[in-house]
Amino acid sequence: MEPQPVIEHGESRTTHWLRERRLRAALLIGFVESILVIASQLRWFWVVAAALVAVVAWYFIRQRFGPGTIRETAWILAASQLIALVVPVLWQVFIWGAIIALVVIALVLLAVLLGER
Numbered sequence: 001m002e003p004q005p006v007i008e009h010g011e012s013r014t015t016h017w018l019r020e021r022r023l024r025a026a027l028l029i030g031f032v033e034s035i036l037v038i039a040s041q042l043r044w045f046w047v048v049a050a051a052l053v054a055v056v057a058w059y060f061i062r063q064r065f066g067p068g069t070i071r072e073t074a075w076i077l078a079a080s081q082l083i084a085l086v087v088p089v090l091w092q093v094f095i096w097g098a099i100i101a102l103v104v105i106a107l108v109l110l111a112v113l114l115g116e117r
Helices: 013-038 044-064 071-115
Strands: none
Touching: 013 044, 013 071, 044 071
């Protein structure tokens, strides 16, 4: 016998379905947006603006609505926008870190080559 999932009091099937899948949905949406930002299909300004609007909307929706579909949807949108904001920033940090590491390695190799002369 498999245990049946428990639905909280007053929670609709849609809300329950969203609650179970909200992290996956946010990761998928954030991943697609991150790829678009990295590939320069979306401008940085729009990603920051969308993240700010989504987080502010989620905050107000969280305050005004009880648990439900609207609140879960707002959470998914806010989380996906934050992911879409963080991933390109990390991408740039790692790119610059790799460039700096390559320059340092090149300078060390140049010093070694010049030292042998």
